[in-house]
Amino acid sequence: MDRKVTVVGAGFVGATCARRIVEKDLADVVLIDIVEGMPQGKALDLMESAPVEGFEAKIKGTNDYADTAGSDIIVITAGIARKPGMSRDDLQATNVKIVKGIVEEVVKHSPDAILILVTNPLDVISYLAFKTSGFPAHKVIGMAGILDSARFRYFISEELSVAAASVEAMVLGGHGDTMVPLPSYSTVNGIPITQLLPKERIEALNDRTRKGGAEIVGLLKTGSAYYAPSASAVEMVKSILNDENKVLPCCAYLDGQYGLKGVYCGVPVKLSRKGIENIIEVDLTEEEQSALNASSEAVKANIAKLGI
Numbered sequence: 001m002d003r004k005v006t007v008v009g010a011g012f013v014g015a016t017c018a019r020r021i022v023e024k025d026l027a028d029v030v031l032i033d034i035v036e037g038m039p040q041g042k043a044l045d046l047m048e049s050a051p052v053e054g055f056e057a058k059i060k061g062t063n064d065y066a067d068t069a070g071s072d073i074i075v076i077t078a079g080i081a082r083k084p085g086m087s088r089d090d091l092q093a094t095n096v097k098i099v100k101g102i103v104e105e106v107v108k109h110s111p112d113a114i115l116i117l118v119t120n121p122l123d124v125i126s127y128l129a130f131k132t133s134g135f136p137a138h139k140v141i142g143m144a145g146i147l148d149s150a151r152f153r154y155f156i157s158e159e160l161s162v163a164a165a166s167v168e169a170m171v172l173g174g175h176g177d178t179m180v181p182l183p184s185y186s187t188v189n190g191i192p193i194t195q196l197l198p199k200e201r202i203e204a205l206n207d208r209t210r211k212g213g214a215e216i217v218g219l220l221k222t223g224s225a226y227y228a229p230s231a232s233a234v235e236m237v238k239s240i241l242n243d244e245n246k247v248l249p250c251c252a253y254l255d256g257q258y259g260l261k262g263v264y265c266g267v268p269v270k271l272s273r274k275g276i277e278n279i280i281e282v283d284l285t286e287e288e289q290s291a292l293n294a295s296s297e298a299v300k301a302n303i304a305k306l307g308i
């Protein structure tokens, strides 16, 4: 294949990303991890599924960044995951150190790549990768909004007993307790959910969405979600590699959009081969805008701890 995607971190999220990419024949994949043998083992296991699944893409497991050279996209999933009782912010000190080192390595070998960040706390990690890489902001993008919106979409579909694929939803803001679900932009085949559900049910679904990650952590006990996060990251990979111009909520660097500056936050963007083609500004109610402001303030407070 003439497309190459590196996935850094061969744990639950990274290995599932790699699997989804090759099974969709989107690109050849390099799966890299600090643990020796593990990415090689997972890559070989995946390649042995190719005859059965019928994909052509190749996957290589490695511990050597030289193998990542010339990647079109680098998906970074390395780092520790939450355990019950932890917030995403509790991961910051450890994951900042891990991701900083990784970004320094990958940009040496793939200076033209687009970076997709998955490691939490996502908004801060995206900002760190932007600053560390020296890449333009449209090429450093965080994955959170698609996941948060997917959770909201699923909860809406379950509540209304309608097909999940017919539900669209929008969630903006930071990837944490302050995220901002937007019911007025959430629809079932174009019908706003505000016409289909009473206010208190919508608020209950908003709340479950905000706590969606913690709900999974509470059930798994030993780690955090990976099926929906990997599906969401691969949606970004696909839109970029196929130049689809899909409008998707992603964590982007804001430079005045929505009245916010110098911060990474979840907003709708158009994703093409260039990365972020443009950020789309939708009208917000006063209440939604102040929730978005509060969410970006919470992200900024954590960015300040980076000291960069």
Ligand code: APR
Pocket (backbone or CB within 6 Å): 008, 009, 010, 011, 012, 013, 014, 032, 033, 034, 035, 077, 078, 079, 080, 081, 082, 091, 095, 098, 101, 102, 118, 119, 120, 121, 223, 224, 225, 226, 229
């Ligand atoms: N370089 C490469 N890989 C690393 C490094 C490093 N410096 N440090 C840790 N890793 C690898 C680990 O060896 C492990 O295989 O990152 C992987 C993380 O995998 P898991 O522990 O299974 O965690 P996962 O569930 O995949 O979550 C990873 O994604 O959604 C976020 O919050 C989540 O920050 C977490 C990240």
